[in-house]
Amino acid sequence: MSNDSPDFTAEIDSVGTPDGTEPDHDPTNGRWLETRVAETLERWGYTTARNEYCFGLETDVIARRDDLRGEPHDFLVVECKDWHQVPVQRDTVEAVALRAALTRAMPVLAVARRVSASAWQLAQLLDVRIVTEQDLRKNRLPPLTKRRPPSGTLSARREPLIRDLRGRLPLLVQRESDLDIEAPVFYRSGRGPCYVPDRTGNDEYVNARDTDYEFG
Numbered sequence: 001m002s003n004d005s006p007d008f009t010a011e012i013d014s015v016g017t018p019d020g021t022e023p024d025h026d027p028t029n030g031r032w033l034e035t036r037v038a039e040t041l042e043r044w045g046y047t048t049a050r051n052e053y054c055f056g057l058e059t060d061v062i063a064r065r066d067d068l069r070g071e072p073h074d075f076l077v078v079e080c081k082d083w084h085q086v087p088v089q090r091d092t093v094e095a096v097a098l099r100a101a102l103t104r105a106m107p108v109l110a111v112a113r114r115v116s117a118s119a120w121q122l123a124q125l126l127d128v129r130i131v132t133e134q135d136l137r138k139n140r141l142p143p144l145t146k147r148r149p150p151s152g153t154l155s156a157r158r159e160p161l162i163r164d165l166r167g168r169l170p171l172l173v174q175r176e177s178d179l180d181i182e183a184p185v186f187y188r189s190g191r192g193p194c195y196v197p198d199r200t201g202n203d204e205y206v207n208a209r210d211t212d213y214e215f216g
Contacts, residue, residue: 033080033081033082033112033133034050034051034061034080035050036136037060037061037078037080037136038050038061038063040136041063041076041078044139044140045065045066045067046063046065046066046076047063047064047066048062049061049062049063054077054099054103055103057095057098059077059078059099060079060080061076061077061080062075062076062077062078062103062105063075063076063077064076072106073106073129075103075104075105075106076105076106076107076108077096077103077105077106077107077108078096078109078110079095079096079107079108079109080110080111081109081110082112082113083111083112084113087113087114087115087119088111088113088116088119089115089116089119090116090118090119090122092119093109093115093122093123093128094122096108096128097126106127106129107126107127107128107129108128108129108131108141109123109128109129109130109131110131111131112132112133115130121165124148124162125165125166127144129142129144130142138213138214140213142213143204143205143206143211143213144162144204144206145206145207145211146161146162146163146208147160147161147207147208149208149215162205
């Protein structure tokens with residue numbers, strides 16, 4: 001049985017805008033984050049569209065890199081959440097992962113505030129990139145990391161390896177194939193998902209301390 005119950009207690013403090021800090025936006029307009037994400041992606045070299053329907057599911061932002069590199073993040077689907085009262089929940093991660101699977105694109109969750117602990121963990125299982133307002137001031141998407149990046153006093157806490165969060169696929173659905181199947185599959189049971197036929201770059205996990213990306 002899936003864990004769909006709301007998680008309001010355990011929040012990921014290292015994701016989103018810190019307490020006491022207001023995001024730079026118009027509080028009367030909930031579309032500000034979609035606009036900000038689209039503008040940032042265009043600055044990063046993408047062509048974007050907002051509020052497009054993918055198989056009947058409205059998607060906040062979709063993007064295609066102008067200069068394709070043959071990598072999973074050439075195509076993006078982005079879900080934007082400007083929630084203030086509660087952290088973003090698991091169902092949002094599930095929704096953007098489904099859109100990514102249908103469109104063979106990389107899923108991105110853009111948040112103005114926070115995500116719950118269970119939502120963060122599911123995002124790691126499904127390789128959903130979580131992008132904060134601070135990330136939008138940088139020059140690229142945050143990388144996939146072996147562990148959750150440290151932030152403030154959390155740097156002393158030992159985080160689990162992402163690979164340790166993932167269980168093996170049930171035997172009935174385990175398979176290996178050399179066919180160029182244009183569908184999302186788990187390539188072998190011990191590896192994470194990929195949303196494009198070419199899996200190059202899908203398993204490039206880095207140590208947060210060694211990457212040149214500055215985590216907030």
